[in-house]
Amino acid sequence: MDIFNELSEFIALRLKSCWSIAPGGDWIEHKAHADYDLxxxxxxxxxxAIGGILHTAQPGDVVFFYPRxxxxxxxxxxxxxxxxxxxxYGIGEQQQILGDFQLSGIVDNRLIREEAGLFVRAFAQSEQPGGKPGNRLYLxxxxxxxxxxxxALHGQGRYSGAFQNGTATRRSGRDLDILQPVFRYIDDHLHKSIKMNELAPLAGISEKYFISYFKxxxxxTPGQYVYQIKMNRARDYLYQKKYTxxxxxxxxxxxxPFTFSKAFKKYYNVPPSKFD
Incomplete structure:
Protein backbone atom coordinates (compact mmCIF):
# COMPACT_ATOMS: atom_id res chain seq x y z
CA MET A 1 0.00 0.00 0.00
CA ASP A 2 3.07 2.29 0.19
CA ILE A 3 2.51 3.21 -3.44
CA PHE A 4 -0.21 5.67 -2.39
CA ASN A 5 2.17 7.50 -0.05
CA GLU A 6 5.11 7.42 -2.44
CA LEU A 7 3.06 8.67 -5.39
CA SER A 8 0.70 11.00 -3.54
CA GLU A 9 1.70 13.87 -5.86
CA PHE A 10 0.30 11.92 -8.82
CA ILE A 11 -3.02 11.02 -7.20
CA ALA A 12 -6.07 12.63 -8.76
CA LEU A 13 -9.56 12.41 -7.26
CA ARG A 14 -12.50 13.64 -9.30
CA LEU A 15 -15.78 14.05 -7.44
CA LYS A 16 -18.40 13.51 -10.13
CA SER A 17 -21.68 13.67 -8.19
CA CYS A 18 -22.89 13.63 -4.61
CA TRP A 19 -26.49 13.40 -3.38
CA SER A 20 -28.55 12.34 -0.40
CA ILE A 21 -31.50 9.99 -0.87
CA ALA A 22 -34.09 8.51 1.49
CA PRO A 23 -35.79 5.52 -0.17
CA GLY A 24 -38.78 3.81 1.45
CA GLY A 25 -39.08 0.23 2.63
CA ASP A 26 -40.09 -0.98 -0.82
CA TRP A 27 -36.84 0.23 -2.42
CA ILE A 28 -34.81 -2.26 -4.45
CA GLU A 29 -31.94 -1.29 -6.75
CA HIS A 30 -30.26 -3.55 -9.34
CA LYS A 31 -27.18 -1.81 -10.64
CA ALA A 32 -23.49 -1.77 -11.55
CA HIS A 33 -21.73 1.59 -11.45
CA ALA A 34 -19.42 2.87 -14.16
CA ASP A 35 -17.14 4.51 -11.57
CA TYR A 36 -16.26 4.21 -7.90
CA ASP A 37 -19.26 4.66 -5.63
CA LEU A 38 -19.38 5.39 -1.91
CA ALA A 49 -26.29 -8.76 -2.37
CA ILE A 50 -23.18 -9.32 -4.50
CA GLY A 51 -22.35 -12.64 -6.11
CA GLY A 52 -25.09 -14.35 -4.16
CA ILE A 53 -23.74 -13.21 -0.78
CA LEU A 54 -25.76 -10.83 1.40
CA HIS A 55 -24.03 -7.98 3.24
CA THR A 56 -25.63 -5.57 5.71
CA ALA A 57 -24.71 -1.94 6.37
CA GLN A 58 -25.76 -0.11 9.52
CA PRO A 59 -25.99 3.65 10.24
CA GLY A 60 -22.51 5.18 10.23
CA ASP A 61 -21.04 2.48 7.98
CA VAL A 62 -19.41 3.35 4.67
CA VAL A 63 -20.13 1.16 1.64
CA PHE A 64 -17.50 1.13 -1.10
CA PHE A 65 -18.40 -0.19 -4.57
CA TYR A 66 -15.96 -0.87 -7.40
CA PRO A 67 -16.92 -0.10 -11.00
CA ARG A 68 -18.81 -2.68 -13.06
CA TYR A 89 -9.47 7.97 -8.20
CA GLY A 90 -6.24 7.32 -10.00
CA ILE A 91 -2.48 7.68 -10.15
CA GLY A 92 -1.22 9.31 -13.31
CA GLU A 93 -2.89 7.63 -16.26
CA GLN A 94 -4.09 4.64 -14.20
CA GLN A 95 -7.52 5.95 -13.31
CA GLN A 96 -8.77 2.92 -11.37
CA ILE A 97 -5.72 2.02 -9.30
CA LEU A 98 -7.85 1.02 -6.28
CA GLY A 99 -9.10 -2.04 -8.16
CA ASP A 100 -5.75 -3.73 -7.52
CA PHE A 101 -6.54 -3.86 -3.79
CA GLN A 102 -9.31 -5.55 -1.85
CA LEU A 103 -11.06 -2.41 -0.62
CA SER A 104 -14.60 -2.85 -1.91
CA GLY A 105 -16.99 -3.68 0.90
CA ILE A 106 -18.63 -2.30 4.04
CA VAL A 107 -16.36 -0.33 6.39
CA ASP A 108 -17.56 -0.53 9.98
CA ASN A 109 -18.49 2.87 11.40
CA ARG A 110 -16.19 2.30 14.39
CA LEU A 111 -13.19 2.29 12.04
CA ILE A 112 -14.07 5.38 10.02
CA ARG A 113 -16.28 7.49 12.27
CA GLU A 114 -14.09 10.63 12.26
CA GLU A 115 -13.50 10.79 8.49
CA ALA A 116 -17.09 9.88 7.61
CA GLY A 117 -18.36 12.49 10.06
CA LEU A 118 -16.23 15.16 8.40
CA PHE A 119 -17.65 14.27 5.01
CA VAL A 120 -21.26 14.25 6.21
CA ARG A 121 -20.85 17.70 7.77
CA ALA A 122 -19.12 19.02 4.64
CA PHE A 123 -21.97 17.67 2.52
CA ALA A 124 -24.54 19.40 4.74
CA GLN A 125 -22.66 22.69 4.34
CA SER A 126 -22.51 22.29 0.57
CA GLU A 127 -26.29 21.78 0.44
CA GLN A 128 -27.10 25.00 2.27
CA PRO A 129 -28.67 27.76 0.12
CA GLY A 130 -26.12 30.34 -0.88
CA GLY A 131 -23.25 28.11 0.14
CA LYS A 132 -19.74 29.37 -0.58
CA PRO A 133 -17.94 28.06 -3.70
CA GLY A 134 -15.18 26.69 -1.45
CA ASN A 135 -17.61 24.19 0.07
CA ARG A 136 -17.20 21.90 -2.94
CA LEU A 137 -13.43 21.95 -2.56
CA TYR A 138 -13.75 21.10 1.14
CA LEU A 139 -16.15 18.27 0.26
CA ALA A 152 -4.67 2.96 5.66
CA LEU A 153 -6.99 0.48 7.40
CA HIS A 154 -6.33 -2.08 4.67
CA GLY A 155 -2.58 -1.51 4.89
CA GLN A 156 -2.72 -2.03 8.68
CA GLY A 157 -4.65 -5.29 8.25
CA ARG A 158 -7.69 -3.86 10.06
CA TYR A 159 -10.04 -3.94 7.08
CA SER A 160 -10.44 -6.04 3.97
CA GLY A 161 -13.33 -5.57 1.58
CA ALA A 162 -15.71 -8.52 1.34
CA PHE A 163 -17.47 -7.72 -1.93
CA GLN A 164 -15.00 -9.71 -4.06
CA ASN A 165 -14.96 -12.82 -1.84
CA GLY A 166 -11.18 -12.69 -1.53
CA THR A 167 -10.45 -11.80 -5.13
CA ALA A 168 -9.55 -8.24 -6.14
CA THR A 169 -11.01 -6.97 -9.41
CA ARG A 170 -7.75 -6.65 -11.29
CA ARG A 171 -7.56 -5.91 -14.97
CA SER A 172 -5.37 -7.88 -17.34
CA GLY A 173 -1.93 -6.30 -17.65
CA ARG A 174 -2.35 -4.08 -14.58
CA ASP A 175 -1.37 -6.37 -11.78
CA LEU A 176 0.87 -4.58 -9.30
CA ASP A 177 1.95 -7.87 -7.70
CA ILE A 178 4.27 -8.58 -10.63
CA LEU A 179 6.03 -5.28 -10.01
CA GLN A 180 6.70 -5.79 -6.29
CA PRO A 181 10.29 -7.01 -6.90
CA VAL A 182 10.84 -3.92 -9.04
CA PHE A 183 9.62 -1.57 -6.30
CA ARG A 184 11.87 -3.29 -3.75
CA TYR A 185 14.89 -3.16 -6.05
CA ILE A 186 14.42 0.55 -6.72
CA ASP A 187 14.11 1.30 -3.01
CA ASP A 188 17.28 -0.71 -2.25
CA HIS A 189 19.35 0.81 -5.07
CA LEU A 190 18.59 4.53 -4.95
CA HIS A 191 22.32 5.12 -4.40
CA LYS A 192 23.02 4.25 -8.03
CA SER A 193 21.77 5.01 -11.51
CA ILE A 194 18.99 2.52 -12.23
CA LYS A 195 18.61 1.18 -15.77
CA MET A 196 15.53 -0.34 -17.39
CA ASN A 197 17.49 -3.47 -18.35
CA GLU A 198 17.97 -4.11 -14.62
CA LEU A 199 14.27 -3.78 -13.79
CA ALA A 200 12.54 -5.71 -16.59
CA PRO A 201 13.98 -9.16 -15.64
CA LEU A 202 12.78 -8.69 -12.05
CA ALA A 203 9.20 -8.59 -13.32
CA GLY A 204 9.76 -11.40 -15.83
CA ILE A 205 8.92 -9.00 -18.67
CA SER A 206 10.89 -8.18 -21.79
CA GLU A 207 12.65 -4.83 -21.74
CA LYS A 208 10.67 -3.78 -24.82
CA TYR A 209 7.31 -4.36 -23.07
CA PHE A 210 8.37 -3.38 -19.54
CA ILE A 211 7.86 0.40 -19.76
CA SER A 212 4.34 0.12 -21.20
CA TYR A 213 3.39 -2.57 -18.66
CA PHE A 214 4.69 -0.47 -15.78
CA LYS A 215 2.82 2.61 -16.99
CA THR A 221 6.66 5.51 -16.36
CA PRO A 222 9.45 3.70 -14.45
CA GLY A 223 11.65 6.77 -14.93
CA GLN A 224 9.02 9.03 -13.36
CA TYR A 225 8.64 6.55 -10.51
CA VAL A 226 12.38 6.45 -9.76
CA TYR A 227 12.59 10.26 -9.90
CA GLN A 228 9.61 10.59 -7.53
CA ILE A 229 11.09 8.15 -5.01
CA LYS A 230 14.43 9.96 -5.09
CA MET A 231 12.76 13.31 -4.51
CA ASN A 232 10.76 11.84 -1.63
CA ARG A 233 13.96 10.55 0.00
CA ALA A 234 15.76 13.84 -0.66
CA ARG A 235 12.99 15.70 1.15
CA ASP A 236 13.21 13.29 4.09
CA TYR A 237 17.00 13.63 4.33
CA LEU A 238 16.77 17.42 4.29
CA TYR A 239 14.12 17.42 7.00
CA GLN A 240 16.49 15.47 9.23
CA LYS A 241 19.08 18.28 8.95
CA LYS A 242 21.89 15.75 9.44
CA TYR A 243 23.38 15.55 5.94
CA THR A 244 25.07 17.87 3.49
CA PRO A 257 25.82 18.01 -5.84
CA PHE A 258 25.13 20.24 -8.86
CA THR A 259 23.24 17.54 -10.76
CA PHE A 260 21.26 16.66 -7.65
CA SER A 261 20.45 20.31 -6.87
CA LYS A 262 19.25 20.85 -10.44
CA ALA A 263 16.92 17.82 -10.24
CA PHE A 264 15.68 18.88 -6.80
CA LYS A 265 14.95 22.44 -7.89
CA LYS A 266 13.08 21.20 -10.95
CA TYR A 267 10.75 19.22 -8.67
CA TYR A 268 10.36 21.51 -5.63
CA ASN A 269 11.00 24.89 -7.31
CA VAL A 270 13.69 25.75 -4.72
CA PRO A 271 17.27 24.51 -4.37
CA PRO A 272 17.97 22.03 -1.54
CA SER A 273 19.94 24.70 0.32
CA LYS A 274 16.76 26.76 0.72
CA PHE A 275 14.30 23.92 1.28
CA ASP A 276 12.50 24.34 4.58
Whole structure:
Protein backbone atom coordinates (compact mmCIF):
# COMPACT_ATOMS: atom_id res chain seq x y z
CA MET A 1 0.00 0.00 0.00
CA ASP A 2 3.07 2.29 0.19
CA ILE A 3 2.51 3.21 -3.44
CA PHE A 4 -0.21 5.67 -2.39
CA ASN A 5 2.17 7.50 -0.05
CA GLU A 6 5.11 7.42 -2.44
CA LEU A 7 3.06 8.67 -5.39
CA SER A 8 0.70 11.00 -3.54
CA GLU A 9 1.70 13.87 -5.86
CA PHE A 10 0.30 11.92 -8.82
CA ILE A 11 -3.02 11.02 -7.20
CA ALA A 12 -6.07 12.63 -8.76
CA LEU A 13 -9.56 12.41 -7.26
CA ARG A 14 -12.50 13.64 -9.30
CA LEU A 15 -15.78 14.05 -7.44
CA LYS A 16 -18.40 13.51 -10.13
CA SER A 17 -21.68 13.67 -8.19
CA CYS A 18 -22.89 13.63 -4.61
CA TRP A 19 -26.49 13.40 -3.38
CA SER A 20 -28.55 12.34 -0.40
CA ILE A 21 -31.50 9.99 -0.87
CA ALA A 22 -34.09 8.51 1.49
CA PRO A 23 -35.79 5.52 -0.17
CA GLY A 24 -38.78 3.81 1.45
CA GLY A 25 -39.08 0.23 2.63
CA ASP A 26 -40.09 -0.98 -0.82
CA TRP A 27 -36.84 0.23 -2.42
CA ILE A 28 -34.81 -2.26 -4.45
CA GLU A 29 -31.94 -1.29 -6.75
CA HIS A 30 -30.26 -3.55 -9.34
CA LYS A 31 -27.18 -1.81 -10.64
CA ALA A 32 -23.49 -1.77 -11.55
CA HIS A 33 -21.73 1.59 -11.45
CA ALA A 34 -19.42 2.87 -14.16
CA ASP A 35 -17.14 4.51 -11.57
CA TYR A 36 -16.26 4.21 -7.90
CA ASP A 37 -19.26 4.66 -5.63
CA LEU A 38 -19.38 5.39 -1.91
CA UNK A 39 -22.44 5.28 0.33
CA UNK A 40 -22.45 6.85 3.80
CA UNK A 41 -25.37 5.28 5.65
CA UNK A 42 -27.28 7.82 7.77
CA UNK A 43 -30.26 5.82 9.00
CA UNK A 44 -31.93 2.46 8.51
CA UNK A 45 -30.38 -0.82 7.47
CA UNK A 46 -29.19 -1.40 3.91
CA UNK A 47 -28.84 -4.92 2.51
CA UNK A 48 -26.50 -5.49 -0.43
CA ALA A 49 -26.29 -8.76 -2.37
CA ILE A 50 -23.18 -9.32 -4.50
CA GLY A 51 -22.35 -12.64 -6.11
CA GLY A 52 -25.09 -14.35 -4.16
CA ILE A 53 -23.74 -13.21 -0.78
CA LEU A 54 -25.76 -10.83 1.40
CA HIS A 55 -24.03 -7.98 3.24
CA THR A 56 -25.63 -5.57 5.71
CA ALA A 57 -24.71 -1.94 6.37
CA GLN A 58 -25.76 -0.11 9.52
CA PRO A 59 -25.99 3.65 10.24
CA GLY A 60 -22.51 5.18 10.23
CA ASP A 61 -21.04 2.48 7.98
CA VAL A 62 -19.41 3.35 4.67
CA VAL A 63 -20.13 1.16 1.64
CA PHE A 64 -17.50 1.13 -1.10
CA PHE A 65 -18.40 -0.19 -4.57
CA TYR A 66 -15.96 -0.87 -7.40
CA PRO A 67 -16.92 -0.10 -11.00
CA ARG A 68 -18.81 -2.68 -13.06
CA UNK A 69 -19.69 -4.91 -10.09
CA UNK A 70 -23.43 -5.83 -10.18
CA UNK A 71 -25.34 -5.67 -6.92
CA UNK A 72 -28.87 -5.72 -5.53
CA UNK A 73 -29.57 -3.25 -2.73
CA UNK A 74 -32.63 -2.88 -0.52
CA UNK A 75 -33.55 -1.51 2.90
CA UNK A 76 -35.78 -2.56 5.77
CA UNK A 77 -39.45 -1.66 6.23
CA UNK A 78 -38.50 1.57 7.99
CA UNK A 79 -36.66 2.80 4.89
CA UNK A 80 -33.18 4.23 4.92
CA UNK A 81 -31.20 7.36 4.19
CA UNK A 82 -27.69 7.69 2.82
CA UNK A 83 -25.34 10.00 0.96
CA UNK A 84 -23.88 8.55 -2.22
CA UNK A 85 -20.81 9.74 -4.07
CA UNK A 86 -19.63 8.90 -7.60
CA UNK A 87 -15.94 9.57 -8.12
CA UNK A 88 -12.75 8.66 -9.99
CA TYR A 89 -9.47 7.97 -8.20
CA GLY A 90 -6.24 7.32 -10.00
CA ILE A 91 -2.48 7.68 -10.15
CA GLY A 92 -1.22 9.31 -13.31
CA GLU A 93 -2.89 7.63 -16.26
CA GLN A 94 -4.09 4.64 -14.20
CA GLN A 95 -7.52 5.95 -13.31
CA GLN A 96 -8.77 2.92 -11.37
CA ILE A 97 -5.72 2.02 -9.30
CA LEU A 98 -7.85 1.02 -6.28
CA GLY A 99 -9.10 -2.04 -8.16
CA ASP A 100 -5.75 -3.73 -7.52
CA PHE A 101 -6.54 -3.86 -3.79
CA GLN A 102 -9.31 -5.55 -1.85
CA LEU A 103 -11.06 -2.41 -0.62
CA SER A 104 -14.60 -2.85 -1.91
CA GLY A 105 -16.99 -3.68 0.90
CA ILE A 106 -18.63 -2.30 4.04
CA VAL A 107 -16.36 -0.33 6.39
CA ASP A 108 -17.56 -0.53 9.98
CA ASN A 109 -18.49 2.87 11.40
CA ARG A 110 -16.19 2.30 14.39
CA LEU A 111 -13.19 2.29 12.04
CA ILE A 112 -14.07 5.38 10.02
CA ARG A 113 -16.28 7.49 12.27
CA GLU A 114 -14.09 10.63 12.26
CA GLU A 115 -13.50 10.79 8.49
CA ALA A 116 -17.09 9.88 7.61
CA GLY A 117 -18.36 12.49 10.06
CA LEU A 118 -16.23 15.16 8.40
CA PHE A 119 -17.65 14.27 5.01
CA VAL A 120 -21.26 14.25 6.21
CA ARG A 121 -20.85 17.70 7.77
CA ALA A 122 -19.12 19.02 4.64
CA PHE A 123 -21.97 17.67 2.52
CA ALA A 124 -24.54 19.40 4.74
CA GLN A 125 -22.66 22.69 4.34
CA SER A 126 -22.51 22.29 0.57
CA GLU A 127 -26.29 21.78 0.44
CA GLN A 128 -27.10 25.00 2.27
CA PRO A 129 -28.67 27.76 0.12
CA GLY A 130 -26.12 30.34 -0.88
CA GLY A 131 -23.25 28.11 0.14
CA LYS A 132 -19.74 29.37 -0.58
CA PRO A 133 -17.94 28.06 -3.70
CA GLY A 134 -15.18 26.69 -1.45
CA ASN A 135 -17.61 24.19 0.07
CA ARG A 136 -17.20 21.90 -2.94
CA LEU A 137 -13.43 21.95 -2.56
CA TYR A 138 -13.75 21.10 1.14
CA LEU A 139 -16.15 18.27 0.26
CA UNK A 140 -13.56 16.82 -2.10
CA UNK A 141 -10.89 17.13 0.60
CA UNK A 142 -13.11 15.23 3.04
CA UNK A 143 -13.73 12.49 0.46
CA UNK A 144 -9.97 12.22 0.02
CA UNK A 145 -9.68 11.72 3.79
CA UNK A 146 -12.31 8.94 3.72
CA UNK A 147 -10.50 7.08 0.92
CA UNK A 148 -7.12 7.60 2.60
CA UNK A 149 -8.54 6.12 5.81
CA UNK A 150 -9.84 3.04 3.98
CA UNK A 151 -6.45 2.55 2.32
CA ALA A 152 -4.67 2.96 5.66
CA LEU A 153 -6.99 0.48 7.40
CA HIS A 154 -6.33 -2.08 4.67
CA GLY A 155 -2.58 -1.51 4.89
CA GLN A 156 -2.72 -2.03 8.68
CA GLY A 157 -4.65 -5.29 8.25
CA ARG A 158 -7.69 -3.86 10.06
CA TYR A 159 -10.04 -3.94 7.08
CA SER A 160 -10.44 -6.04 3.97
CA GLY A 161 -13.33 -5.57 1.58
CA ALA A 162 -15.71 -8.52 1.34
CA PHE A 163 -17.47 -7.72 -1.93
CA GLN A 164 -15.00 -9.71 -4.06
CA ASN A 165 -14.96 -12.82 -1.84
CA GLY A 166 -11.18 -12.69 -1.53
CA THR A 167 -10.45 -11.80 -5.13
CA ALA A 168 -9.55 -8.24 -6.14
CA THR A 169 -11.01 -6.97 -9.41
CA ARG A 170 -7.75 -6.65 -11.29
CA ARG A 171 -7.56 -5.91 -14.97
CA SER A 172 -5.37 -7.88 -17.34
CA GLY A 173 -1.93 -6.30 -17.65
CA ARG A 174 -2.35 -4.08 -14.58
CA ASP A 175 -1.37 -6.37 -11.78
CA LEU A 176 0.87 -4.58 -9.30
CA ASP A 177 1.95 -7.87 -7.70
CA ILE A 178 4.27 -8.58 -10.63
CA LEU A 179 6.03 -5.28 -10.01
CA GLN A 180 6.70 -5.79 -6.29
CA PRO A 181 10.29 -7.01 -6.90
CA VAL A 182 10.84 -3.92 -9.04
CA PHE A 183 9.62 -1.57 -6.30
CA ARG A 184 11.87 -3.29 -3.75
CA TYR A 185 14.89 -3.16 -6.05
CA ILE A 186 14.42 0.55 -6.72
CA ASP A 187 14.11 1.30 -3.01
CA ASP A 188 17.28 -0.71 -2.25
CA HIS A 189 19.35 0.81 -5.07
CA LEU A 190 18.59 4.53 -4.95
CA HIS A 191 22.32 5.12 -4.40
CA LYS A 192 23.02 4.25 -8.03
CA SER A 193 21.77 5.01 -11.51
CA ILE A 194 18.99 2.52 -12.23
CA LYS A 195 18.61 1.18 -15.77
CA MET A 196 15.53 -0.34 -17.39
CA ASN A 197 17.49 -3.47 -18.35
CA GLU A 198 17.97 -4.11 -14.62
CA LEU A 199 14.27 -3.78 -13.79
CA ALA A 200 12.54 -5.71 -16.59
CA PRO A 201 13.98 -9.16 -15.64
CA LEU A 202 12.78 -8.69 -12.05
CA ALA A 203 9.20 -8.59 -13.32
CA GLY A 204 9.76 -11.40 -15.83
CA ILE A 205 8.92 -9.00 -18.67
CA SER A 206 10.89 -8.18 -21.79
CA GLU A 207 12.65 -4.83 -21.74
CA LYS A 208 10.67 -3.78 -24.82
CA TYR A 209 7.31 -4.36 -23.07
CA PHE A 210 8.37 -3.38 -19.54
CA ILE A 211 7.86 0.40 -19.76
CA SER A 212 4.34 0.12 -21.20
CA TYR A 213 3.39 -2.57 -18.66
CA PHE A 214 4.69 -0.47 -15.78
CA LYS A 215 2.82 2.61 -16.99
CA UNK A 216 -0.47 0.70 -17.35
CA UNK A 217 -0.11 -0.76 -13.86
CA UNK A 218 1.15 2.28 -11.97
CA UNK A 219 -0.01 5.18 -14.13
CA UNK A 220 3.46 6.68 -14.66
CA THR A 221 6.66 5.51 -16.36
CA PRO A 222 9.45 3.70 -14.45
CA GLY A 223 11.65 6.77 -14.93
CA GLN A 224 9.02 9.03 -13.36
CA TYR A 225 8.64 6.55 -10.51
CA VAL A 226 12.38 6.45 -9.76
CA TYR A 227 12.59 10.26 -9.90
CA GLN A 228 9.61 10.59 -7.53
CA ILE A 229 11.09 8.15 -5.01
CA LYS A 230 14.43 9.96 -5.09
CA MET A 231 12.76 13.31 -4.51
CA ASN A 232 10.76 11.84 -1.63
CA ARG A 233 13.96 10.55 0.00
CA ALA A 234 15.76 13.84 -0.66
CA ARG A 235 12.99 15.70 1.15
CA ASP A 236 13.21 13.29 4.09
CA TYR A 237 17.00 13.63 4.33
CA LEU A 238 16.77 17.42 4.29
CA TYR A 239 14.12 17.42 7.00
CA GLN A 240 16.49 15.47 9.23
CA LYS A 241 19.08 18.28 8.95
CA LYS A 242 21.89 15.75 9.44
CA TYR A 243 23.38 15.55 5.94
CA THR A 244 25.07 17.87 3.49
CA UNK A 245 23.81 18.32 -0.05
CA UNK A 246 26.86 16.41 -1.25
CA UNK A 247 26.04 13.46 1.03
CA UNK A 248 22.41 13.38 -0.09
CA UNK A 249 23.48 13.49 -3.73
CA UNK A 250 25.60 10.39 -3.06
CA UNK A 251 22.78 8.62 -1.21
CA UNK A 252 20.53 9.09 -4.25
CA UNK A 253 22.92 8.12 -7.02
CA UNK A 254 23.65 11.58 -8.41
CA UNK A 255 27.21 12.07 -9.72
CA UNK A 256 27.68 15.44 -8.00
CA PRO A 257 25.82 18.01 -5.84
CA PHE A 258 25.13 20.24 -8.86
CA THR A 259 23.24 17.54 -10.76
CA PHE A 260 21.26 16.66 -7.65
CA SER A 261 20.45 20.31 -6.87
CA LYS A 262 19.25 20.85 -10.44
CA ALA A 263 16.92 17.82 -10.24
CA PHE A 264 15.68 18.88 -6.80
CA LYS A 265 14.95 22.44 -7.89
CA LYS A 266 13.08 21.20 -10.95
CA TYR A 267 10.75 19.22 -8.67
CA TYR A 268 10.36 21.51 -5.63
CA ASN A 269 11.00 24.89 -7.31
CA VAL A 270 13.69 25.75 -4.72
CA PRO A 271 17.27 24.51 -4.37
CA PRO A 272 17.97 22.03 -1.54
CA SER A 273 19.94 24.70 0.32
CA LYS A 274 16.76 26.76 0.72
CA PHE A 275 14.30 23.92 1.28
CA ASP A 276 12.50 24.34 4.58
Missing amino acids: WLIQSGTVSI VPYIASCGEEGCRFIYVHFD KACLTAVIARII KAVGI VQQIAGFLGYPD
